[in-house]
Amino acid sequence: MLSDNHCEPDSPLNQTRLPSLLALRCFEAAARLENFSHAGVELHLTPGAVSRAVRLLENELGVALFERRSRRVFLTDAGRVLARATGDGFGLISRAINELRANAARKRSWVLSCEPTLLMRWLIPRWPDFQARHPQIDVQLVAGGGPFTFNGTIDLAIRRDDFPWPDSYHAEPLFAEKIGLVCRPDKVAQWFAGQPAGAVLRPDAPPLHSRTRPQAWQEWAGATGMALPEAAGQYFEHFYFSLQAAVAGLGVAIGPWHLVRDDLHSGVLSAPLGFVEDGSGYCLLSPAALPAASPQAHLLAWLRSMS
Template sequence: MISDINGESASPLNDERLPSLLALRCFEAAARQENFSRAATELHLTHGAVSRAVRLLEDELGVALFERRSRRVFLTDAGRTLARAVAEGMDLMRQAVSELRASQQRQWVLSCEPTLLMRWLIPRWSDFQARHPDIDVHLVAGGGPFSFASGIDLAIRRSDFPLPGSYHAETLFAEKVGPVCRTDKAASWFNVKQRNAALRIDAPRLHTRTRPGAWQEWAAAVGYPPVDRAGQTFDHFYFSLQAAVAGLGVAIGPWHLVRDDVESGVLSAPSGFVEDGSHYCLLSPKPLVPGSPQAELLAWLKLQA
């Protein structure tokens, strides 16, 4: 008779082997997203590779981790149990790696939404470099959902998509928006003699595919009826703002993206700006340590806002 403590190493009672790290990573991403395709995109793998890794993990453990229904997947009770444990383990590993990297003099990566990066952050970046010449930051453009596992250390994002519960968010500033146009066109497109300088009905409107609801969100914020969709549409927010600078029409301009042009007189905002209910955050995998380079960056960003 073999006891539980002194049993043979091959006994199932003593099988403490872990599944492959790749399989666990695929499972963790699929569990968090509850979608194999989004998990594959996050991990830079194919849908088939993620699906096979999860299936092999299920075969190895002898339990179903997902319930598959009509092209959708849902965690089983066993899947939720494993997902919590794997997520905690991954977080511990990321934290240890982050601390080791932070202890070394190195370059770290800040991802920022493209238009905010071009029109607000980069024009002010020399001030940060002058204040903190010992902090080496690599700026990259990126928008929407992302993973810190992809090499990003910090990210600046607008609150227009759900964040994973493990992410730490520090609010930088509220989003304020308003219609803007080239200054010499303001009298033609706004009733500038009125107190609220209302936009004229026939003013040409500029739209963007990356924020298609910008005009409607502004109208709702100021209590106007829905805005007609007529007008030119551009592929990116930055292009619609440049079109406004060029005198092609009126664009919805977030204050932080147009403040330099408004303050210099290039653009005019006769109706002013109003908060639309969203805000920008600095995102990190865990709360920032006071006095750390990341905390210094946060303080500087809030100063600029």
């Protein structure tokens, strides 16, 4: 007595059962490449394993699929019929899988880490534009500065190139850093001397410092060749606070162009001496090169358009 897992050779159940998927894959590759060895390389199998799988398929179907002559194989008429069917079938499966993977990639939430002040004063105010242009791309913004690792927590990072990162990271330049002195417009005459074309910072102007970017004033002096103010000034814990102190009229701050451009356009701040490049720049960092037309590539293009 046979179990439910078996059936007689000519039963309807046996006629509708498909051969093993591995055997069909071996046959499809061998038929397409007309070579068992090449099929084995593609499928990571030995030529003998491919040959045995095809032989079992032939035995199950009761027809010869290949003619074997002098280490070469040629499709029979039956083999050509099955080759067309398996080629179409596996092609359809492959296209469906690629589409599912692409949809999953589009729907995935990407985490972008950005230096806090840049995130607050430049990226977030412009973020509605990115969402309007790319509503299908879900990006979560998080604040972070300095060294980091791609350990599954973040996918991309915007950083200023003032620290070394691993050679394995892929860096896409975004924009050069340009810095200048900024203060409230009603304080310009008090803290700066001369006409706009030849204006200079007065020695008694109160400088505003940040503990997170302690060399900012020295970098400005080195880039412009101008003298540092003589006053000690005030220190703030974070770069953002020094800029807010400038808005409040407490003194003169070092203002990177991208961090103060909105305040300059609205008239909240003034930059009497303009801006100069300090030799540094911002980059979009990723674990590997960004695939063309990927969500990350669209984000890169948008970031560059906003700079």
